[in-house]
Amino acid sequence: MLRQRLQFIRSISAYFVAALCVLATIPAALAEVRVDVTKGSAQPLPIAITDFLGTGQDEGLGRNIARVIAADLERSGLFKPIDPKAFVSVEKSIDQPPQFNNWRVLKAQALAQGRVTAEGGDRLRVELRLWDVFGEQQMTGQVYTTVRSNWRRISHIIADAIYKRITGEEGYFDTRIVYISESGPDQRKIKRLAIMDQDGENHHFLTDGKDLVLTPRFSPSRQEITYMSYYGNLPRVYIYNIETGRQEVLGDFPGMTFAPRFSPDGNKVIMSMARNGNTDIWTMDLRTRAVTQLTNNSGIDTAPYYSPDGSKIVFESDRGGTQQLYVMDASGELNGAQARRISFGTGRYATPVWSPRGDTIAFTKIGGGFQIGIMGTDGKGERLLADGFLVESPTWAPNGRVLAFYRERLLPRGKTTKLYTIDLTGQNEREILTPSEASDPAWSPLIP
Amino acid sequence: MSFKSLTYVVASLLLLSACSSTPSDSGNAGSTGGNTGGNTSGTQIAPGSDRDFIVNVGDRIFFDTDKFSVRNDQRAQLEKQAAWLKRYPAVMVTVEGHADERGTREYNLALSEKRANSAKDFLVANGIAANRVKTLPLGKERPVALGHDEASWAQNRRAVTVITSGAGS
Numbered sequence: 001m002l003r004q005r006l007q008f009i010r011s012i013s014a015y016f017v018a019a020l021c022v023l024a025t026i027p028a029a030l031a032e033v034r035v036d037v038t039k040g041s042a043q044p045l046p047i048a049i050t051d052f053l054g055t056g057q058d059e060g061l062g063r064n065i066a067r068v069i070a071a072d073l074e075r076s077g078l079f080k081p082i083d084p085k086a087f088v089s090v091e092k093s094i095d096q097p098p099q100f101n102n103w104r105v106l107k108a109q110a111l112a113q114g115r116v117t118a119e120g121g122d123r124l125r126v127e128l129r130l131w132d133v134f135g136e137q138q139m140t141g142q143v144y145t146t147v148r149s150n151w152r153r154i155s156h157i158i159a160d161a162i163y164k165r166i167t168g169e170e171g172y173f174d175t176r177i178v179y180i181s182e183s184g185p186d187q188r189k190i191k192r193l194a195i196m197d198q199d200g201e202n203h204h205f206l207t208d209g210k211d212l213v214l215t216p217r218f219s220p221s222r223q224e225i226t227y228m229s230y231y232g233n234l235p236r237v238y239i240y241n242i243e244t245g246r247q248e249v250l251g252d253f254p255g256m257t258f259a260p261r262f263s264p265d266g267n268k269v270i271m272s273m274a275r276n277g278n279t280d281i282w283t284m285d286l287r288t289r290a291v292t293q294l295t296n297n298s299g300i301d302t303a304p305y306y307s308p309d310g311s312k313i314v315f316e317s318d319r320g321g322t323q324q325l326y327v328m329d330a331s332g333e334l335n336g337a338q339a340r341r342i343s344f345g346t347g348r349y350a351t352p353v354w355s356p357r358g359d360t361i362a363f364t365k366i367g368g369g370f371q372i373g374i375m376g377t378d379g380k381g382e383r384l385l386a387d388g389f390l391v392e393s394p395t396w397a398p399n400g401r402v403l404a405f406y407r408e409r410l411l412p413r414g415k416t417t418k419l420y421t422i423d424l425t426g427q428n429e430r431e432i433l434t435p436s437e438a439s440d441p442a443w444s445p446l447i448p
Numbered sequence: 449m450s451f452k453s454l455t456y457v458v459a460s461l462l463l464l465s466a467c468s469s470t471p472s473d474s475g476n477a478g479s480t481g482g483n484t485g486g487n488t489s490g491t492q493i494a495p496g497s498d499r500d501f502i503v504n505v506g507d508r509i510f511f512d513t514d515k516f517s518v519r520n521d522q523r524a525q526l527e528k529q530a531a532w533l534k535r536y537p538a539v540m541v542t543v544e545g546h547a548d549e550r551g552t553r554e555y556n557l558a559l560s561e562k563r564a565n566s567a568k569d570f571l572v573a574n575g576i577a578a579n580r581v582k583t584l585p586l587g588k589e590r591p592v593a594l595g596h597d598e599a600s601w602a603q604n605r606r607a608v609t610v611i612t613s614g615a616g617s
Contacts, residue, residue, distance in 0.1 A: 259554040277565035279558040300558040350552040
């Protein structure tokens, strides 16, 4: 059995080794600055996900849970859920091992089954069994209890458990995206803060559109968003509390504050302030309210972003003549330390975001068109993942494998602005469906 | 009313003069075409009013791509604005800075702040008290020309002087 198990892990691994090879080799091979259009060899893993068993009203719920899980896994590009219409027969119980033959003939490598049971009051018990079809082993079994209204979230948590068990990486499905919903004419777009699950469900608006709002970001530690608002025609950085709906201006700055992001510990907001024709980078400590200036340069220093350990800051600056990426110590430049330029390709570089894994920086590149790309933290190994008339504003999924961004596409008349995700292979681009036009996405951390 | 019909005449003149086929700023004729001047019915516009400033002076200047210094060919426009503001010392203004769509959102906010500030500095250097001039950076959020070509982008790289109080009506 052990040998079979290893065999299974090897066969599963083969699917991902291919993907990893793409990641490992392309940076060196593609030192040149072009969108990589080579198709990767990563093959999505065939998985069967049966409707979770349930009786009465929970029969439909069990089906919906299976659908959410399948959709999550499919969108990751690493899994290929098998169409349930092809299933030979489906187990009526999850208390015994499945008929592996029925799943082997479908070439399913893994089988996910589950059961929904009503508990007292409004509570649900949701069970998962994940099977290795060829190894004939249970890979994991889990039980969750929750209130009925939380069924989507439980489905995402289960999808994360499957993703982690099979890929070895943390999942990112139990997350949300905050973004700017756009409507109205292009001269005077109405922009609203909006929030949704990463699959576009549970969508709702946080602001009413009276004031122009831009560039939201999640707190890593609290149910808070930092963003920019033109409330009272004073463009400033704000904090929005998701639980209370309270909005609070951050600090008492004499000029426009913008481009806010939280520090990795959630205790600071780093941002730019523009005043008298000069833009520098500042931080505000959210506990003491103390503000600290980090750069003092006549150029535009903006789009600051902390490394995940909080020790460095990557930002964009035109101090050398054009917009480029620089890295400085978190203590800033006013003590005499100088930021180091890391982007040297042709064109301009903007909106750097440090990967949660720490080893990669994603950015917007401008030269001719616009591209979303990634590079090492030393600027080496640039790879471009997505492009368009305008693409901008990459944001990392918490596992550092997927980026969301927004894209403007020209139409015969006007243009359309939508959110997309792309994985690190550059092969798996998906639109995130939103009720209207959408820009400035920011991915939440895994929901605690 | 005759004033209303005059507004429409001015609006269509301005639209004709804009080279883009896309009408911009519909409903706000005054801020459409920029340095059109050319109004022959100035007697209908009260001196010292918003419309006097927009139509007879010109409310905006334009910038080169990714630049924020006042272009030589735009200096006369700002000099006219400064002269008018001297004549009407109760008027307070906000200079709105703008960028075209070919830049990232946050960089464009910073760039438009520099543009608004350049125009403000010019007005101040020409004798307007700094406390009469505020700035409002708007990045690429409020384009007036909606084409996706250089002609439209050139219209959008602008600083617009907007009267906030103190003008006659």
